Amino acid sequence: MLSSSHSYSAANARAALAVAAWVAALLATGKAHANWDFNPRIELGASYDDNYRLAESGTRKIPAYGSLVDASFAARLLDPRSEIDIVPRVHSSFFPDDHEDQSTDGYLDVTGNYRTQKATFGGVFNYSNETVIASELLPADFPGVGLGQVVGEATGRVSVHNRRQLERAAPTMTYDFTPRWHLKAGAEYEQASFDNNVRVPQPTLQSYFIQEGFKDVYGNAGLQYDFSQRNDLVVSLTGGKFIPDGSPTTTERYGVQGQWESRPNSVVQYYVRAGIDQIHANTLVDGVINKTVAVGGAGVTMTYQLSQYVIDAIRDLAASASGAVVDHEEVRFRVLRALRPRLYTVLAARYARVRSGSTTILAIQGSDYVAASAALQYQLTQSFRLSTEYDYTWQRFQGEPNAASNGIAVSVIWQPLSRFNPLPDYNRLPMDRPQ
Secondary structure: OOOOOHHHHHHHHHHHHHHHHHHHHHHHHHHHOOOEEEEEEEEEEEEEEOOOOOOEOOOOOOOEEEEEEEEEEEEEEEOOOEEEEEEEEEEEEEOOOOOOOOOEEEEEEEEEEEEOOOEEEEEEEEEEEEEHHHHOOOOOOOOOOOOOOOOOEOOOOOOOOOEEEEEEEEEEEEEEOOOOEEEEEEEEEEEEEEOOOEEEOOOOOOOEEEEOOEEEEEEEEEEEEEOOOOEEEEEEEEEEEEEEOOOOOEEEEEEEEEEEEEOOOOOEEEEEEEEEEEEEEEEOOOEEEEEEEEEEEEEEEEEOOOEEEEEEEEEEEEOEOOOOOEEEEEEEEEEEEEOOOOEEEEEEEEEEEEEEOOOOOOOOOOEEEEEEEEEEEEEOOOOEEEEEEEEEEEEEEOOOOEEEEEEEEEEEEEOOOOOOOOOOOOOOHHHOOOO
16 A cells, blocks of 8 residues: 555655665675675566455455566675675555555565584574565465475455564574584564554454564574485474564464485485474463464475476464464475576465464464466566566455455566676576565
8 A cells, every 4th residue: 555644755765765875885885895796676567456455256356457666786795604695675566546555665685694614603684564465465486485484474364455564583503513413593583563453353253353463483493413415304492482462362382393304416305394383372361271283394396407396385383463373284386497598487386274273362264375376587688588477366264255366467677697696597587576
């Protein structure tokens, strides 16, 4: 939603000035550091969606069409011991017949690592300020999502006009005791907030949140044993705490899990994970509630000279803007295929099933979500490429009719080649958008 209020315009202006100042400072620093690499990207195009707000069957659909602009400025610093990537990004849409649904969204992604003789320290920081159309609907091609990574937070509700701000920090550490034994540890902190917390009253259930700010803290620590250079086992202890802003229920979770990782050859990489989590919630209505949940996953990536296949299936607990920790089950699939030296396609699909972590904690409404996409990109020159993409979205909440939409976008992307990657990498070009 693009607000016309003075405060929102002022906030956008301050954000633009901050990004401009950051870019200027970075360019000045880059002159002094030969290892800085800058990689701008600008996308201009047009889009159409026949049911932009995913109105349910039997209700009036709102189509949206117009222009889109997506611009980012990636900066990367490499030296023998460390690496840092900084990517600010802005995505803006303009709908001439639907000003209420157009938006300008801002993102900042920072990743880095530092290596010593026996240890590696790394981390990720993400910030986003976006309309709920972007935050609550998961893209079919799951860009920026690693094998086995759980993506939660969203509720799938986009019928209301709202904006979400999300800050996420995830540090990691690895320490080598011996060539075979390693300590692996990580943590994650998320803080989500909405312009308005949205609660829906129900005649037969207690009212429930569909968009509510929260804080979520999660950590894991474990031992990794390398059976060989291509096979290892990681056994970890996990724990976390979920604190919603407007709900009296806080949820703690802790557990143990093991993950087998294998890279049998240069083509195949796969993992298998299994574990047990315990949910412990303090509620005003039902007192203390405990529940045991089995979690796990399995996935494989196969990368050939002209194609890449990814399939991943996950069952885990995830933070949610619906006011509590939820059971998140997901299957996702993606194929990247070079059809000709300059032409390639991306086919992707994901299915997500969300249910309440405990039926007595809160009246969480379960949902089923399907997203699929088909894209073609043609490399016009070394710096320009043409992109076309079709997106299908289907969603059903328990006790409600389903909703579906069809969307298409056509755009031109300008992205000069990085000096660290002198040739186009067709397995990476479609994945340059943050989640």
